[in-house]
Amino acid sequence: MANLVILESPSKAATVKGYLGSNYKVVASKGHVRDLPKSTLGVDIENSFEPRYINIRGRGDLIKELRREAKKAKKVFLMTDPDREGEAIAWHLANALNIPVEKALRAPINEVTKTAVKAAVKSPRKIDMDLVNAQQTRRILDRIVGYKLSPYLWKSVRSGLSAGRVQSVATRMIVDRERERDAFVPVEYWTIEADLISAEGKPFRAKFWGIDGEAVSLGTKEEADAVLESCKNGDFIVSSVKKAKKQKHPAPPFTTSSLLVEASRKLGFQSQRIMKTAQELYEGIDLGAEMGGAHGLITYMRTDSTRISEQAAETAKKLITEQFGEEYLPDSQRSFKSDAGAQDAHEAIRPADPGIAPDRIKARLTLDQYKLYKLIWNRFIASQMASALLDTVSADIVNGENIFRASGYTIAFKGYMSVYEDSEPEEDKSSKPSDEKMAKTLIPELAEDDKLGLKDLIPAQHFTEPPARYTEATLINRFKELGIGRPSTYTPTITTIISRGYVEREGKSLKPTSLGFTTTELMEKNFNDIVDYKFTANMEEELDDIENGKRDMNDVLGAFYAGFSRDLEKAAANIEIDKVEAEPQLTDIICDKCGSRMIVKTGRYGRFAACPNYPTCKNTKPITPEGDIQKPQPAPDGMKCDECGSPMVVRSGRWGSFYACSRYPECKFTKRIDRGIGVKCPDCDGEIVIRRSKNRRTFYGCSNYPECEFVSYSLPTNEKCPDCGSMLLLQKGKKSKLVCRNKDCGYSREDNLPEIDIKSGEKPEADDGSDE
Structure with a gap:
């Protein structure tokens, strides 16, 4: 009797299957199997907020198959993700499969490696109900807000809109930044730079700093001209030279937020692309037979911890010594303090096996996978290396009462910078620049009282600029600063507010639409708590308290709903007064049927361009997030x-x-377009692909058709017949079975579940204003 291991993802299950022997059957639930119903609230508010879960549509057969397998199994291990969401999926599976929760075996893994998988099944634990209740509370909060607020927006603005607990405050953040920009008044300022020549004849540049020992800001041309005039007759003399050695320490390994920010800056990836690629690296990549098949390449990618295991640190130490030498090791093993409020349930994002260097497996990875894995690998290795050593120099140069300053640094010892260069954060140009920033510039050898030659004085006019619009990177940083959202919600929140038309992209920047402004103003007037930064951050802390066993789920829900229901009553009374019309958002697309300028509309599946003359003209076109025609x-x-x-x-x-x-x-x-199933054709070197007949019936054929005429209405698999070695086909039905393709053989056996190495299925997305 085999043990059953259930994971959410087919690709992750395929990797795990390779680590466990014939005593284990590994299957995938393909995400959640139960959820709140889409058509009703699904929460009994009067009865202690009891949720009413139902099987997700289309999962009935899968649940029956899983139940049959669980009934036959010696033990059932629930190996879903090691966070709140994964814990909740395990709890739902236990309930759906009629496994008593107190007897369910939870075997979470932080990395999809043979060692981690073996350890998890060897020492399973019980389902953590505090984790489950934290997830349930978030889900119920988001459902209540989505279902209760959305109808108000339908009546006040237009039908089809949705509100969400975190998406609404995220939209407000982008609206608030736009308000700051609109209210911004530019301030003029001037700089003066002096092109100087040292006593040894070497050129360098110094910047005007102040007068008579005081820092001075030049606000007008007249002030700058006065300094220029006063510099004409005097000599430029070195008054002081300060030299110092400065250490620059490596950044910690990635958390979710720092990975999203850094991959955005360094690779130019959007957050959805980053998390999708990280998920692939976590779940496992086939590295070929020479490297033992599929491997999970990174640890779990939804984390706010910077902690790493002792074993990973030791592996890094060995690699650094071998590749760079002992001088590149720090005096003691580095450890990093996690931010206040971090859940710290998992390790940082790091290579699951640091010994697998990116270039060693480049041929097995897609370009996105390679770039992201290399970024994660480099950052982790750098975090365990010695600090860089900089030689800094700062020289003050006087001309009468005027003081000019030249500063810079050179790298004396690269240390961790041999592996990883820190990216520069976006510069804030809304105020005058600070003189503290030191450039990576070589300053010639200078000594006190040196007389310098003047080549030129260069005045320049500047104006402060309004605060920059948020990019995905800076918005995620702001989420983290304010304590809004958690690693699992950053990317879905940004995706949601763009897809629902509250925010649009302008290059890399995020800009509120007129719809975003309108809904934010209504929310501020009637549901200020929902869009209040501090209130939202406090809710996140309360969810953390539930996870840590410090707060009761019903107490948190009750306290929230008491205030929320009062706001709902007031809003209902003012609904006619609040009724507004969002200004149509024009595009540059001309309707090719009637010549009108098309406008942006938001439908169930996101934004599209529509003719403003609807219903007379019903022309529509797909558009990009930037509002351009979606090119093929x-x-x-x-x-x-x-x-x-x-x-x-x-x-x-x-x-x-x-x-x-x-x-x-x-x-x-x-x-x-033929969609492959990950199975080679048994008759040639082609791939098996999914095809449809004229009557829309699915069958499987070879990608080399018509040269190869392989065809099957049963699902081809990678399994071989134990009797004759031919391909086994999966015949689905009430009692699905694997049968030999060779009709003369006759081998068959029962198999109630689809093969887990055929990659299909994603977690279902809630469409109720939820931020999950």
């Missing part, structure tokens, strides 16, 4: 049109994506 993507591998030889592109139609000639409508050639 080039087909892969330089695919050419079979009829005219022009490049092919990917287009979307009623039945999904397909290849089409780029010269459409002159050439109307199209070709279907």
Whole structure:
């Protein structure tokens, strides 16, 4: 009798399957199996906020299959993710599979490695109900806010809008920044730089600092001209030279927020792309037979901890010694203090096996995977290295009463900077620049009383600039500063406020739409707590307290709802007064049917361009987040049109994506996009792909058709028949079974679950204003 191991992700399950022997059957739940119903509130507020969970539509058969497998299994291990969400999935699975919660075996892993998996099944624990209740509280809060507030927005602004507990405050943050920009008054200031020549004839540059020992800011041209005039007759003399050695320490390994910020700055990735790629690296990548198959390459990517294991630190120490030498090791092992309020439940984001260097496996990774893994690997190794040593110099140069200052540094010992260069944060140009920032500049050898030559004096006019709009990176930093959201919510929150039309992208910046302004103003007037920074941060702390067993779930929900329900009653009384019309957001797209300038509309699946003359003209077009027409993507591998030889592109139609000639409508050639299932054709070197017959029935064929005519209505698998070695096919039904493709063989066996190495399925997304 085998043990059953259940994970949420098919790809993660495929990796884990390779680590466990024949005594374990590994399957995937494909995310949540139960959730609150979409059509009703699903929370009995009068009965202690009791949630009413139902099986997610389309998961009924999967749940039945899992129940059958659980009934047959010796033990059932719930190996879902090691956070609140993963704990809740495990709890829901135990309930759905009729496993008593107190007897359920929880085996979470922080990294998908053989060592971690073996340790987890060897020492399982009980389901942590404090973690589950923290997740349930967040889910119920988000459901109440989404379901109670959204109808108010429908009546006040327009139908189809949604409100969310964290998404509303995130929208307000972007609106507030725009208000700051609108109210900003530029301030003029001047700088003067002197191009000087040292006593040894070497050129360098110094900047005007002040007069007679006092720092002076030049606010007008007249003030700058007065300094320039006073500099004409005097000599430039070195009054003091300060030299020092300064240590620059490495940053800690990544947390979710620091990874999102740094990957945005260094790689130019948006947060959704970063988390998707990190998920792939965590769940496992096939590194080939020579490296033992699939490996999880990084630790769990939703964390606010900077802590690392002793074993990882020792591996890093060994690598640093071998590659750089002992002088690149710090005096003692580095440890980093996590920020106040961090849950610290998991390690930092680091390579699961630091011995697997990025370049060693580059050929096995996509470009995004390689870039992100290299960033994570470099940052982790650097965090365990010696500090860099800088030689700094600062020289004051006097001209009469005027003081100029030259400063800079050179790197005496690179230390951790041999592996990792810190990125520079976005500069704040809303105030005059500080003189404290030291440039990486070589200052020539100077001594006190040296007389310097003057080559030129360069005055320059400047104006302070309004605070920069948030980028994804700076918004996530602001979330963290204010304590709003947690690692698991940063990316979904940004994605939601863009997809629902409250915020739009302008280059890398995030800008509120007129709809974002309108809804924020209504929320501030009627539901100020929901968009209050401090209130939202306090709610996050209360969720942390529930997780840590310090607060009761119902007490937190009751206290929130008492104030929220009062606000709802007041808002209902003012609904006609508050009714507003959001100004249509114009695009630069001209309707090709009637010539009008199209406007941005928000539908169930996000934003699109629509003709303003609806219903007379019903023309619509897909648009990018920036509001441009969504251009067809080039087909892969330089695919050419079979009829005219022009490049092919990917287009979307009623039945999904397909290849089409780029010269459409002159050439109307199209070709279907074949989706592979990760199985090689048994008759040639092709891939098995999913196809549909004329009557829309699914079957499986070879990608080399018509040269190869392999076809099957049963699902091909990677398993071989134990009797004759032919491919096994999965025949689905009430009692699914694996059968040998070789009809002369006759081998078959029961198999109630789909093969876990066929990658499909994602976690379902709630569509009720939830921020989860």
